[in-house]
Amino acid sequence: MAKDMTLLWGSGSPPCWRVMIALEEKNLQGYNQKMFSFEKMEHKSPEVMNMNPRGQLPAFKHKNYVLNESYGACMYLESQFKSQGNKLIPDCPAEQALMFQRMFEGFTLNQKMGDVIYYNWKVPEGERHDSAVKRYREALCAEVKMWEGYLQKVSGSFLAGKTFSLADVTLYPTIAYLFRFGLSEERYPKVAAYYNSLKDRPSIKATWPPTWLEKPQGQDVLKDL
Amino acid sequence: MAKDMTLLWGSGSPPCWRVMIALEEKNLQGYNQKMFSFEKMEHKSPEVMNMNPRGQLPAFKHKNYVLNESYGACMYLESQFKSQGNKLIPDCPAEQALMFQRMFEGFTLNQKMGDVIYYNWKVPEGERHDSAVKRYREALCAEVKMWEGYLQKVSGSFLAGKTFSLADVTLYPTIAYLFRFGLSEERYPKVAAYYNSLKDRPSIKATWPPTWLEKPQGQDVLKDL
Numbered sequence: 001m002a003k004d005m006t007l008l009w010g011s012g013s014p015p016c017w018r019v020m021i022a023l024e025e026k027n028l029q030g031y032n033q034k035m036f037s038f039e040k041m042e043h044k045s046p047e048v049m050n051m052n053p054r055g056q057l058p059a060f061k062h063k064n065y066v067l068n069e070s071y072g073a074c075m076y077l078e079s080q081f082k083s084q085g086n087k088l089i090p091d092c093p094a095e096q097a098l099m100f101q102r103m104f105e106g107f108t109l110n111q112k113m114g115d116v117i118y119y120n121w122k123v124p125e126g127e128r129h130d131s132a133v134k135r136y137r138e139a140l141c142a143e144v145k146m147w148e149g150y151l152q153k154v155s156g157s158f159l160a161g162k163t164f165s166l167a168d169v170t171l172y173p174t175i176a177y178l179f180r181f182g183l184s185e186e187r188y189p190k191v192a193a194y195y196n197s198l199k200d201r202p203s204i205k206a207t208w209p210p211t212w213l214e215k216p217q218g219q220d221v222l223k224d225l
Numbered sequence: 226m227a228k229d230m231t232l233l234w235g236s237g238s239p240p241c242w243r244v245m246i247a248l249e250e251k252n253l254q255g256y257n258q259k260m261f262s263f264e265k266m267e268h269k270s271p272e273v274m275n276m277n278p279r280g281q282l283p284a285f286k287h288k289n290y291v292l293n294e295s296y297g298a299c300m301y302l303e304s305q306f307k308s309q310g311n312k313l314i315p316d317c318p319a320e321q322a323l324m325f326q327r328m329f330e331g332f333t334l335n336q337k338m339g340d341v342i343y344y345n346w347k348v349p350e351g352e353r354h355d356s357a358v359k360r361y362r363e364a365l366c367a368e369v370k371m372w373e374g375y376l377q378k379v380s381g382s383f384l385a386g387k388t389f390s391l392a393d394v395t396l397y398p399t400i401a402y403l404f405r406f407g408l409s410e411e412r413y414p415k416v417a418a419y420y421n422s423l424k425d426r427p428s429i430k431a432t433w434p435p436t437w438l439e440k441p442q443g444q445d446v447l448k449d450l
Contacts, residue, residue, distance in 0.1 A: 054333075093288075094289075094290055100292060103297060132352050
């Protein structure tokens with residue numbers, strides 16, 4: 001029982017979900033946890049700010065070591081619990097290199113996804129431009145096509161090959177988020193197949209965003225992408 | 226001699242510099258390398274695109290494993306050459322957690338720095354707003370103050386404590402870039418002290434951007450930040 005760990009999280013947030021998947025994969029169940037609502041701005045509440053002065057979720061702690069950055073938390077958990085649960089960094093240098101390459105390319109996918117999905121939230125009304133929205137959508141479309149190509153070429157069911165790895169832990173929530181926001185399964189069949197093939201993996205099923213289960217219909221911002 | 230490695234790079238680019246510092250720290254000198262000019266748009270040349278279809282530098286390869294993402298390359302090099310050169314991931318769990326936390330917070334610093342420094346380059350003329358520039362500058366100022374606070378509190382000379390680690394490998398080039406673009410040493414004394422204290426570290430000195438050596442005077446975009 002991971003009683004020396006605490007996770008503050010919000011439902012549907014890819015960064016929170018990453019850490020939850022990593023904890024499941026490493027058999028670190030039973031940690032202290034509390035869900036906060038983004039809609040109610042609870043990520044800016046004193047309880048969260050106290051653990052994460054950036055006012056962001058997740059806020060995560062092992063003993064008194066703070067790991068609020070989701071990639072950092074995943075790397076740390078794998079490093080500290082190497083031989084517990086599933087090994088998340090492949091030994092094979094070729095797979096390991098591909099894993100690191102894809103993991104960090106994931107930041108670009110996240111960035112481009114955020115540019116589109118959070119546009120109105122990030123850009124004040126007087127600064128919005130249709131031309132910017134169009135450019136961001138084109139950039140995200142090109143990016144998702146790139147991942148479609150990666151999944152077409154990879155030899156194995158996972159992002160870095162034959163083994164489920166930190167690339168999947170960190171990228172799966174982002175990819176699920178794309179579909180939650182309406183990405184077309186027809187237009188990106190390899191990305192969709194990857195998304196669907198992992199839905200029932202125990203670590204992913206156990207941590208599926210509760211607000212998505214309650215309300216299975218997502219948004220359609222990315223429908224025509 | 227690291228003859229099975231190839232690095233295509235550009236002078237002054239923090240992502241390129243990270244990989245070069247990591248290679249020095251791991252005693253991996255003698256790799257194949259070629260410098261390209263961003264000014265001449267050589268990062269979009271066929272030679273670069275062939276190794277990195279994103280048309281970005283660095284482009285890095287070990288054997289035939291591609292690691293174009295600078296964080297990925299650094300992680301990979303440490304993992305594959307653990308016992309060679311300097312160990313870049315501390316064993317102590319507290320230092321290791323702090324290292325991962327700072328490393329990935331570095332993405333936020335990079336992002337906010339880029340929002341300011343590359344504003345005119347990223348935003349087409351018709352979409353520019355003084356209000357956006359002001360907001361980005363305020364966000365970067367708050368971010369650099371946060372790092373000033375981190376360096377005030379840390380017990381040791383490095384970002385994660387007493388040991389030079391991947392946090393320093395990945396963040397030092399970003400911090401040097403801030404000063405290259407005019408950040409005030411007086412207003413951020415701890416960040417400046419950190420920057421100056423590592424200038425003569427062999428891995429950093431050996432990889433100092435050649436264009437900065439040729440032309441010691443940088444820009445002053447961040448002078449009043």
